[in-house]
Amino acid sequence: xxxxxxxxxxxxxxxxxxxxxxxxxxxxxxxxxxxxxxxxxxxxxxxxxxxxxxxxxxxxxxxxxxxxxxxxxxxxxxxxxxxxxxxxxxxxxxxxxxxxxxxxxxxxxxxxxxxxxxxxxxxxxxxxxxxxxxxxxxxxxxxxxxxxxxxxxxxxxxxxxxxxxxxxxxxxxxxxxxxxxxxxxxxxxxxxxxxxxxxxxxxxxxxxxxxxxxxxxxxxxxxxxxxxx
Amino acid sequence: xxxxxxxxxxxxxxxxxxxxxxxxxxxxxxxxxxxxxxxxxxxxxxxxxxxxxxxxxxxxxxxxxxxxxxxxxxxxxxxxxxxxxxxxxxxxxxxxxxxxxxxxxxxxxxxxxxxxxxxxxxxxxxxxxxxxxxxxxxxxxxxxxxxxxxxxxxxxxxxxxxxxxxxxxxxxxxxxxxxxxxxxxxxxxxxxxxxxxxxxxxxxxxxxxxxxxxxxxxxxxxxxxxxxxxxxxxxxxxxxxxxxxxxxxxxxxxxxxxxxxxxxxxxxxxxxxxxxxxxxxxxxxxxxxxxxxxxxxxxxxxxxxxxxxxxxxxxxxxxxxxxxxxxxxxxxxxxxxxxxxxxxxxxxxxxxxxxxxxxxxxxxxxxxxxxxxxxxxxxxxxxxxxxxxxxxxxxxxxxxxxxxxxxxxxxxxxxxxxxxxxxxxxxxxxxxxxxxxxxxxxxxxxxxxxxxxxxxxxxxxxxxxxxxxxxxxxxxxx
Numbered sequence: 001x002x003x004x005x006x007x008x009x010x011x012x013x014x015x016x017x018x019x020x021x022x023x024x025x026x027x028x029x030x031x032x033x034x035x036x037x038x039x040x041x042x043x044x045x046x047x048x049x050x051x052x053x054x055x056x057x058x059x060x061x062x063x064x065x066x067x068x069x070x071x072x073x074x075x076x077x078x079x080x081x082x083x084x085x086x087x088x089x090x091x092x093x094x095x096x097x098x099x100x101x102x103x104x105x106x107x108x109x110x111x112x113x114x115x116x117x118x119x120x121x122x123x124x125x126x127x128x129x130x131x132x133x134x135x136x137x138x139x140x141x142x143x144x145x146x147x148x149x150x151x152x153x154x155x156x157x158x159x160x161x162x163x164x165x166x167x168x169x170x171x172x173x174x175x176x177x178x179x180x181x182x183x184x185x186x187x188x189x190x191x192x193x194x195x196x197x198x199x200x201x202x203x204x205x206x207x208x209x210x211x212x213x214x215x216x217x218x219x220x221x222x223x224x225x226x227x228x229x
Numbered sequence: 230x231x232x233x234x235x236x237x238x239x240x241x242x243x244x245x246x247x248x249x250x251x252x253x254x255x256x257x258x259x260x261x262x263x264x265x266x267x268x269x270x271x272x273x274x275x276x277x278x279x280x281x282x283x284x285x286x287x288x289x290x291x292x293x294x295x296x297x298x299x300x301x302x303x304x305x306x307x308x309x310x311x312x313x314x315x316x317x318x319x320x321x322x323x324x325x326x327x328x329x330x331x332x333x334x335x336x337x338x339x340x341x342x343x344x345x346x347x348x349x350x351x352x353x354x355x356x357x358x359x360x361x362x363x364x365x366x367x368x369x370x371x372x373x374x375x376x377x378x379x380x381x382x383x384x385x386x387x388x389x390x391x392x393x394x395x396x397x398x399x400x401x402x403x404x405x406x407x408x409x410x411x412x413x414x415x416x417x418x419x420x421x422x423x424x425x426x427x428x429x430x431x432x433x434x435x436x437x438x439x440x441x442x443x444x445x446x447x448x449x450x451x452x453x454x455x456x457x458x459x460x461x462x463x464x465x466x467x468x469x470x471x472x473x474x475x476x477x478x479x480x481x482x483x484x485x486x487x488x489x490x491x492x493x494x495x496x497x498x499x500x501x502x503x504x505x506x507x508x509x510x511x512x513x514x515x516x517x518x519x520x521x522x523x524x525x526x527x528x529x530x531x532x533x534x535x536x537x538x539x540x541x542x543x544x545x546x547x548x549x550x551x552x553x554x555x556x557x558x559x560x561x562x563x564x565x566x567x568x569x570x571x572x573x574x575x576x577x578x579x580x581x582x583x584x585x586x587x588x589x590x591x592x593x594x595x596x597x598x599x600x601x602x603x604x605x606x607x608x609x610x611x612x613x614x615x616x617x618x619x620x621x622x623x624x625x626x627x628x629x630x631x632x633x634x635x636x637x638x639x640x641x642x643x644x645x646x647x648x649x650x651x652x653x654x655x656x657x658x659x660x661x662x663x664x665x666x667x668x669x670x671x672x673x674x675x676x677x678x679x680x681x682x683x684x685x686x687x688x689x690x691x692x693x694x695x696x697x698x699x700x701x702x703x704x705x706x707x
Binding site (some may be wrong): 176 | 496499500501502503504505506507508509510511514537540543547560562563564568569572573576597598600601
């Protein structure tokens with residue numbers, strides 16, 4: 001059972017999604033505004049937040065940023081348009097994934113599960129025999145923990161998953177398509193902006209010099225790789 | 230510029246006409262002046278000569294005896310010659326039809342016709358003639374006695390002299406006229422060019438304005454100065470441009486409204502659809518649970534299924550609206566084409582029904598999602614229309630700097646009358662299947678996606694039967 005906080009202003013959509021979620025056995029709290037969502041965050045302690053971007057009052061983007069200030073709870077954006085720039089901004093603000101409305105209960109369920117798997121410790125991780133040290137970074141795949149200079153970094157689920165995946169094969173280049181499939185569990189031709197936005201966020205947290213990244217490097221025309229350090 | 234010079238343009242024609250007119254008038258003026266001056270010169274020479282001769286004869290003839298002998302006549306000729314030294318004439322005197330007698334060694338040149346005419350004449354006769362290439366003037370003066378002027382005395386005095394001096398004066402006149410005409414004609418080129426420029430400037434302005442309009446700048450207007458016919462033309466042009474611009478704007482506004490309406494409608498439909506789609510899963514679960522009345526279960530299934538169709542249609546409408554609004558964006562990524570085609574097939578579980586032939590290592594820069602949409606549309610169409618057991622093949626090749634992907638099926642092909650319209654919106658290949666799976670926008674969207682890449686999508690029937698769709702994409706779009 002998963003605790004889902006749904007922030008969606010349209011009453012019909014709110015009821016429909018809630019119905020679908022409850023039917024799938026999730027405990028759901030549905031609110032109509034970003035402000036109400038922020039209030040429910042602490043008492044309800046959701047495992048995942050479904051966030052509509054078009055909200056009256058505090059916008060979805062602002063809500064996303066506020067949530068990220070205090071919590072690393074997985075956030076999935078609900079958007080009316082896939083090509084909306086707000087989606088990119090939302091992803092860069094810390095959202096883990098997005099769903100384009102109208103979406104069936106199955107799609108929402110699948111996307112939620114994929115995002116939640118990123119938080120769960122990976123059993124078959126190559127780093128299961130303890131934390132590995134790369135430069136100033138200490139990556140613990142078992143505990144899903146990343147430290148820099150010994151201090152634990154606050155990373156969103158997608159960021160951790162991406163870093164774990166890349167660092168498991170240092171120096172190997174992965175295309176954005178491969179990362180989409182492996183980290184986001186999207187189809188091959190999913191939205192590569194997910195990867196780019198997440199890399200951007202990750203670099204902001206782990207790199208010393210964003211313009212000249214050391215850990216997550218870009219291989220032009222191919223994709224990304226970890227190192228070589 | 231050189232091209233323009235040799236072209237028989239308005240400028241050339243204007244200049245030529247101007248120069249011709251000025252040359253003609255200069256020549257006419259020169260010719261008239263020349264004629265007048267020449268006549269005046271020659272007339273004066275004649276008149277003074279006749280006058281002088283008459284004076285001399287008047288003073289010398291009375292001394293002649295009534296029936297002069299040849300010696301008398303010769304003496305008179307000699308005296309006359311001396312008197313005419315300044316004119317350098319040569320004289321001869323004839324009496325009663327006799328041969329003209331002249332001073333020794335000073336035979337005058339006399340045309341025969343003059344002598345014939347002189348024998349019966351009562352007044353002075355003058356004839357101009359050419360002798361040895363030089364113009365001469367000959368005068369025949371019948372002498373009358375002062376006391377009997379009505380009766381000729383039979384004495385005729387001849388005088389002739391060269392008009393070379395006068396001819397020289399005339400030649401000088403001709404040279405002067407010629408010297409005047411040429412500079413005038415040459416100088417007339419300058420005002421001609423200026424005039425042509427003045428006339429042609431508005432024409433040029435008009436032309437460049439028309440070119441701008443043709444290029445789509447409907448806001449083009451020309452500055453109209455003056456009040457002549459060209460200014461009127463300019464004003465008419467401006468009126469036409471304004472009308473055209475207004476019409477185009479109205480048309481665009483109408484089209485934009487129509488497209489906005491389609492976009493707005495589909496957008497508005499999405500919110501209720503989002504609520505409905507979220508519960509179709511619930512409906513489906515209940516319908517198949519067996520806990521419901523069969524009719525209610527069937528109704529639920531119908532609602533769930535049709536809701537999903539409606540969602541697909543609205544999504545396609547939204548997509549085409551984005552193309553219409555120019556809001557569709559390419560998200561380019563360099564990918565392996567074989568991998569892309571493979572994923573398109575496996576995700577839809579088509580890998581066993583569709584053959585794929587892509588050379589390994591073929592890479593291209595494209596928007597994988599959009600190309601997947603195109604391929605899925607083409608292959609889905611082929612599978613639907615060609616039937617279960619018919620082979621469908623996807624083949625990709627690099628041709629120069631293009632990536633060419635063909636989707637061919639062994640089905641009945643596309644009817645010839647449908648072929649030109651396959652990419653039109655809401656065209657369906659088979660009228661009997663109007664309520665098939667597609668929204669009727671699938672191929673239109675596929676074609677738009679190809680265009681967005683700077684490529685093209687074409688449909689044809691293979692010589693051996695079956696439909697062939699060819700997607701051509703630049704390997705490195707801008």
